[in-house]
Amino acid sequence: xxxxxxxxxxxxxxxxxxxxxxxxxxxxxxxxxxxxxxxxxxxxxxxxxxxxxxxxxxxxxxxxxxxxxxxxxxxxxxxxxxxxxxxxxxxxxxxxxxxxxxxxxxxxxxxxxxxxxxxxxxxxxxxxxxxxxxxxxxxxxxxxxxxxxxxxxxxxxxxxxxxxxxxxxxxxxxxxxxxxxxxxxxxxxxxxxxxxxxxxxxxxxxxxxxxxxxxxxxxxxxxxxxxxxxxxxxxxxxxxxxxxxxxxxxxxxxxxxxxxxxxxxxxxxxxxxxxxxxxxxxxxxxxxxxxxxxxxxxxxxxxxxxxxxxxxxxxxxxxxxxxxxxxxxxxxxxxxxxxxxxxxxxxxxxxxxxxxxxxxxxxxxxxxxxxxxxxxxxxxxxxxxxxxxxxxx
Ligand SMILES: Cc1ncc(COP(=O)(O)O)c(C=O)c1O
Numbered sequence: 001x002x003x004x005x006x007x008x009x010x011x012x013x014x015x016x017x018x019x020x021x022x023x024x025x026x027x028x029x030x031x032x033x034x035x036x037x038x039x040x041x042x043x044x045x046x047x048x049x050x051x052x053x054x055x056x057x058x059x060x061x062x063x064x065x066x067x068x069x070x071x072x073x074x075x076x077x078x079x080x081x082x083x084x085x086x087x088x089x090x091x092x093x094x095x096x097x098x099x100x101x102x103x104x105x106x107x108x109x110x111x112x113x114x115x116x117x118x119x120x121x122x123x124x125x126x127x128x129x130x131x132x133x134x135x136x137x138x139x140x141x142x143x144x145x146x147x148x149x150x151x152x153x154x155x156x157x158x159x160x161x162x163x164x165x166x167x168x169x170x171x172x173x174x175x176x177x178x179x180x181x182x183x184x185x186x187x188x189x190x191x192x193x194x195x196x197x198x199x200x201x202x203x204x205x206x207x208x209x210x211x212x213x214x215x216x217x218x219x220x221x222x223x224x225x226x227x228x229x230x231x232x233x234x235x236x237x238x239x240x241x242x243x244x245x246x247x248x249x250x251x252x253x254x255x256x257x258x259x260x261x262x263x264x265x266x267x268x269x270x271x272x273x274x275x276x277x278x279x280x281x282x283x284x285x286x287x288x289x290x291x292x293x294x295x296x297x298x299x300x301x302x303x304x305x306x307x308x309x310x311x312x313x314x315x316x317x318x319x320x321x322x323x324x325x326x327x328x329x330x331x332x333x334x335x336x337x338x339x340x341x342x343x344x345x346x347x348x349x350x351x352x353x354x355x356x357x358x359x360x361x362x363x364x365x366x367x368x369x370x371x372x373x374x375x376x377x378x379x380x381x382x383x384x385x386x387x388x389x390x391x392x393x
Contacts, residue, residue: 001259001342006302008374013365015263015340016280020347022055022370025257029059032252035226037233041246043085043208046070048250048348051366051377052257053077062107062208064248068095081105085134085208085248087169089143091116100127108132108208110169112144117153117160124162132166134208137192139172147192154202165202167243168193171210174251175288179231182211186235193241206244213252217287217345218295251288251348258347260285260364264339265318274313276335281317281324283354284364285343293325298344307333315341319359360384 001019009019032042043062046053050070053063054077063079065071066088074084081103086096087110099106100123109131111117124131135153138144150168157165170189176182189207196202211232216223236245262280269275287297293314310331317324332339356363363381367374 001300001344003302003304005369006261006300006340006342009261009367010302010340012374013367013376014380015261016278016284016364017261018051018284018346018351018364018366019259019261019374020049020052020366020368021257021259022052022368025052025056025254025347026059028256029056029253032229032249035229035233036247037237039236039245040233041244042253043246043248044253045210045248045250046073047352049254049258049351051351051368052254052347053079055368055370057083060253062246062248064210064250068092071095071099082107084108085110085169087136088112091119093119096120097123097127100124100129100131104129106131108134108166110134110136110208111153112136114145114149117163121160121163124160128162130162130164132164134167134169134206135165136169136171137189139170143171144169147195151196151199154196154200157202167204167206167208169208169210169248171248172212174212175214176212177214179228179235182232183235185209185211186239190239190241193243204241204243206246207241208246208248210248213249215251215255215288215345215348217255217289217297219298220296253348255345255348258345258350260343260346260350261340262317262343264335264337264341267313267335267337274311274335276313276315276332276339278315278317278326278341280326280364281319281354281361282326283317283319283324283356283358283361284350285317285326285346286350286353287345288349293328296327296330300342300344301332302340302342305333309333311335318361319355321358357383357387360387 041061043064044060045064050073062083064085064087082105084106085108089112135150136144193204262278264276265279266277310333312329313332314328315326360383365380366378367376
């Protein structure tokens with residue numbers, strides 16, 4: 001991040017703060033499109049970062065939405081309903097009924113259980129609407145349904161008069177670092193779609209595939225991402241299945257646009273170890289794959305410094321737990337109270353996966369950076385109001 005941008009943030013806002021760079025986000029989406037086969041469309045899994053949803057309505061083909069809260073966020077952000085995929089292991093019946101009756105344009109509903117299938121079937125008949133449905137194939141956990149269940153549904157699909165079974169959804173996990181694993185999934189899906197065609201004469205119009213593309217968060221983790229995306233694309237291009245394929249991505253789209261700025265508020269040396277106390281902490285900052293705070297994520301220090309003489313500092317957050325260690329033994333020259341660490345790649349999941357209610361510290365501000373301008377999109381939020389008895393009998 002440019003020094004003048006950091007200065008501007010620090011002049012106008014308080015730390016800790018998240019800043020999401022929208023130009024960088026759009027550039028990232030363009031990068032993915034340029035390096036993936038043109039056959040693929042993009043679905044943004046909004047759980048990764050809900051603050052950026054309204055900024056990319058025109059940049060992706062779909063939005064995957066997994067809860068009533070996420071749906072409300074999309075409504076407020078004026079997301080085109082046709083682009084929304086209502087996914088998730090629990091589809092609150094009253095909320096789904098509300099969607100079916102008030103927003104007939106919603107793009108797709110996934111089916112993750114026979115219960116959900118019945119719910120959608122009943123609602124579609126009750127309100128006389130046709131719903132587009134993606135059947136979620138399980139990868140061996142609580143999500144989705146078995147192959148045999150999908151086969152049974154497809155073989156009886158005429159009985160679900162108002163459900164249009166447009167295709168299959170599949171997601172098996174995040175941070176998939178090897179194409180070997182992805183290729184196995186591509187082959188598996190290709191074969192399953194072929195079985196459906198051969199046995200039931202069912203041609204899936206579309207496959208929605210959560211690929212779990214990786215983000216390399218730590219220094220020294222070199223990654224040929226262009227090569228990775230090319231290899232994945234070859235796998236897709238070689239599929240026998242020729243219908244539409246949409247890849248569902250969260251982390252890979254959102255991570256790189258995010259910065260988290262946190263300030264050194266105290267420093268000490270205890271029993272020979274240097275500790276810098278920051279005003280942020282692990283309740284705001286989650287790096288997938290971090291182990292015992294030993295890996296160094298990509299970060300900058302402000303003011304920047306050139307002095308090569310460094311000391312190792314343990315960067316600690318301000319929660320009252322010995323686990324609030326952001327990084328151990330990070331070399332910094334001349335560390336001072338007031339220095340600011342700018343943690344990179346914090347655009348996905350950090351805001352939501354941290355234990356943000358612990359210790360009743362405030363939620364940080366969130367700003368977006370767009371066309372060189374900063375805009376505050378969420379103010380600090382006092383969490384103590386959620387952590388006390390409100391006297392409800
Ligand atoms: C169904 C589904 N699709 C897509 C994603 C996004 O995964 P990622 O952030 O690894 O791209 C998730 C994440 O949990 C998911 O549950």
